[in-house]
Each structure stands twice: as C-alpha cells, then as structure tokens.
Amino acid sequence: MESNLSRKDFLKASMLAGMGVLGAGSLAACAPQGESASGAGAANAEGVAWDQEVDVLVVGSGTGTMAAAAAKDAGAENVLILEKSEFWGGTSATSGGGFYVPMNYVAKEQGIEDNREDAVKYIMACSDGRAERKLVETYVDNANPFLEWARDTFKWTWGFTSGTMFQDYYEPYEGYRAFGRGSVSMVDEDRTQTPWGKLQGIVKDMGIEVQMKTAAERLVTDADGAVVGVVTDGGKCIHAKTCVVLATGGFAHKPALGTCR
Numbered sequence: 001m002e003s004n005l006s007r008k009d010f011l012k013a014s015m016l017a018g019m020g021v022l023g024a025g026s027l028a029a030c031a032p033q034g035e036s037a038s039g040a041g042a043a044n045a046e047g048v049a050w051d052q053e054v055d056v057l058v059v060g061s062g063t064g065t066m067a068a069a070a071a072k073d074a075g076a077e078n079v080l081i082l083e084k085s086e087f088w089g090g091t092s093a094t095s096g097g098g099f100y101v102p103m104n105y106v107a108k109e110q111g112i113e114d115n116r117e118d119a120v121k122y123i124m125a126c127s128d129g130r131a132e133r134k135l136v137e138t139y140v141d142n143a144n145p146f147l148e149w150a151r152d153t154f155k156w157t158w159g160f161t162s163g164t165m166f167q168d169y170y171e172p173y174e175g176y177r178a179f180g181r182g183s184v185s186m187v188d189e190d191r192t193q194t195p196w197g198k199l200q201g202i203v204k205d206m207g208i209e210v211q212m213k214t215a216a217e218r219l220v221t222d223a224d225g226a227v228v229g230v231v232t233d234g235g236k237c238i239h240a241k242t243c244v245v246l247a248t249g250g251f252a253h254k255p256a257l258g259t260c261r
Helices: 007-013 063-074 090-094 105-109 116-126 133-154 195-206
Strands: 042-044 052-059 079-083 099-101 157-160 182-187 209-212 216-221 227-232 237-246
Touching: 052 063, 052 227, 063 079, 063 133, 063 195, 063 237, 099 133, 105 133, 105 157, 116 133, 133 157, 216 237
Parallel strands: 042 216, 052 079, 052 237, 079 209
Antiparallel strands: 099 182, 157 182, 216 227, 227 237
C-alpha cells in the first residue's frame, strides 16, 4: 500500500530545528558490482541493492523524533529513525530542551510584539552571512505552526524556558528583542514524565521504527542529485521513498553533504 504523503506535504508538516553531521565512510556494500564506491559525501543510487525500504527515513532521535511523528501523522506508513548513540533523544534530550521560535503563540498570548521582518533580519545577522535566507524564512514561517500542531495533536503545552528576559543573546543586532522572543519548551505540569519520555511513548504508540546505535555513514542520491537513502556504519543500505530527514545537529557544517535537497 502506498503512502498518501507527498514530499511537499511532509516538509510543510515537519519543523526541523537542526541539521546533522554525517561521517564519510565506505559505500562498498551498496555499490553496483564493478563500480567504485568512493566519493566525497554521496553516491549514486543506480544499481543499489537496498536492504530496507521505508516511506520516510529520519537520521537523529532528537528533533528528528518530531519530524518522524509529523510524517506518521501526515500519512506515512513506514517511518524509521536512526540514532547513532545508545541514548534516546541525542543532544536535545540532554540540553535545556528549548526551541528558538520567533513569533510563537506563547509570546503572542503574553502580549509580546514580534514580526517576520525583524526575526529574519536577526537570524541572518547572527549567522554572519553563513545562513541561506530562504531556509531562514522557511524556519520563521513554519516554527510556530509546528508548535501549534504539536499542541493540537499531542496536547503538549509550551512555555518559555526561563521567563521572558534576554531571549535574544546578541543585543546589538538588528531585529533584536530584549524581552520575549526565543526559547520555548514542553511544559510537563504533572512532573510524572519528562517530555522526551513522552516522545518515546508517542513513537512506540505510532508504530515508528527506531534503530539505536546505528549511524548514517553516507547519503545516496538519484540521477537528479536528490537524496533517496543512506548507508549506515554497518553497511546497510536504506531507501526512503518520500524523503530523508537529517536532524543530527551539525549537518550544515559538513560541506561534502551540504547539497542534500
């Protein structure tokens, strides 16, 4: 049975607050016989013998868990999360757990003014020219809808991580907000379960597959250059029929893998 989830719809539904760093390694297990498996960061999918096929493949169990849940909720039948460590949630689970979300509904409810133009200007200034404006605009436009989707779908409550003071760290930059814009986190009012514990439960209830201690070693692209799968550190070739989501913290700083689309 084919998933009714389109790539465009999934990307609209998913809010990924972080990209990932993938180590370059051997593609020998996936290379067509007689062809070289070497390459800077990705290999062509032509002739690959896939070991596993899924609708959506998510690399990273931190913010990637949100993407996996969004994909499943949007209609993806088979969703797989790869996590290279033995610990669930990656850096997101061990950090303060905050999400930097301009124009979020929590701030609006408290009467804090913000606007798209200032948010984009501020993030671009903080990146010192390294950010791609289109991606920044996409984030600004979709971050709060993600919060509202999570609230409405899973009944999560969002609140400021540490009050409303100094949420923007770089005061001199244009678009700065001294009070209010910035980090929100899931608020667990009964304190009986951590937010990331709740995410584990959601993943299990939704039937999302998780492979722990499994790192994505290299991307696999089709003839048009679109990423259609990954090779794991164990040499397993996994094909994603809809899309591959990289949510592993430092992907944007890996030039060889920076053309994933």
